[in-house]
Amino acid sequence: MNAVAKTVNLVKIYQDGAVPVPAVRGVDLQVEPGEFVAVMGPSGSGKSTLVHMLGGLDTRTSGEIWLDGKRVDTLSESAWALLRRKKIGFVFQFFNLVANMTVGDNVELPALLSGASPKVARRRRESLLAALNLTDRADAAPAQLSGGEQQRVALARALANEPALLLADEPTGNLDSRNTRDVLRLLGDVHKDGQTIVMVTHDARVASLADRVVSLFDGEIVDDGRIVRRRTGTAGEVIDLR
Amino acid sequence: MxxxxxxxxxxxxxxxxxxxxxxxxxxxxxxxxxxxxxxxxxxxxxxxxxxxxxxxxxxxxxxxxxxxxxxxxxxxxxxxxxxEPTEGPRVRDEFFMKLVLAPLTGIADRMALINRQRRHYLSLMSDLNELLSRTPPTDRVAMLLIEGAMLHLQADLDWLERCQEDLA
Known part of the structure; x- marks a missing residue:
């Protein structure tokens, strides 16, 4: 089976002023189907840039990007847009919902754009809203929702086209702990159903749900490994952090 | 006790x-x-x-x-x-002593120490997540205890990141 996403010696150098700023410096990463990968690292380590490049939201300077066995870094902007609609879901820290569309339409639109029939798109919208306990908010405008609700809508929207790859950039960065818990539960659920996820996060609770943590530092991968679940016998041992 | x-x-x-x-x-x-x-x-x-x-x-x-x-x-x-006010959490952390002192001896590389420690903290966090999911929401004291442990652990991870930025 093909890797869902793969990068080969991926480099991004921003050339804003006179001095070029390298953000990602030769990253080789392979994400297998069904994997949940958390990307961590200090700010400025290149995490967001990497994930944005995986979703075609930022162009690479050099190196290769492959999605589902197909090379994509050479695609035109319009070809990327098509590919994104079909294969990628994106969740950001600030929900980026379409303000003048209802919650339900926000969720339905990506399914329609990805080529689903109106009937299928509607069914998908209804099942996602139900799964996220948002059914009775379907006709509300995004601005009428709390931050946590908006992020749940954003997640539903990202999943509406049944993406091969769900990309998330600090999806809980703006949420209080109760809403974080809701979003976490959802991410855990879709992952259990086989959703491949690559997520940038600072939140260790979120990261500890992942199968694998990739640590970036100065634009390079400095650590890449599985999270060992120790399953200690007694609860007390876990709490007694000293 | x-x-x-x-x-x-x-x-x-x-x-x-x-x-x-x-x-x-x-x-x-x-x-x-x-x-x-x-x-x-x-x-x-x-x-x-x-x-x-x-x-x-x-x-x-x-x-x-x-x-x-x-x-x-x-x-x-x-x-x-x-x-009486209660003592705050320790700041002279054992890992921090290791991080500062071990490289001086040439035994260990700081980046490797930090990476290993990060994985360890995350595996503790994953245990806490598991524990939280097994705790009935009505057990408020237990829930708060677990959330407290999680917040301490998050602070340790944030500090680890700062150490990485400045020392590694």
């Missing part, structure tokens, strides 16, 4: 096993189950120090049990404990 037992005895006199049960019921599944032997040893010491006193209560068909109650001196010690 001395002061925890004093606090429970301030509520009502109790024997050793009742104290164990009271601790378990109050703190729920998240807290290490107290060792009954340790409770008896602690009660013995508290008695010797004059903070509690014991009376023998006769039981039918069983040996007498010792019921402990708080003395005036015990109450005074308890009140001092409650009124």
């Amino acid at each position: 001395r002061l925890h037992l004093l606090a429970l005895l301030a509520k009502e006199p109790a024997h050793g096993y009742e104290l164990k049960q009271a601790l378990e019921q109050t703190f729920g599944s998240a807290y290490p189950s107290p060792n009954i032997g340790q409770i008896y040893v602690t009660l013995g010491r508290l008695e010797k120090d004059g903070l509690v006193r014991a009376v023998d209560v006769e039981q039918s068909n069983r040996p007498n049990k010792k019921v402990y109650y708080l003395t005036a001196k015990g109450r005074e010690v308890l009140e001092i404990w409650v009124d």
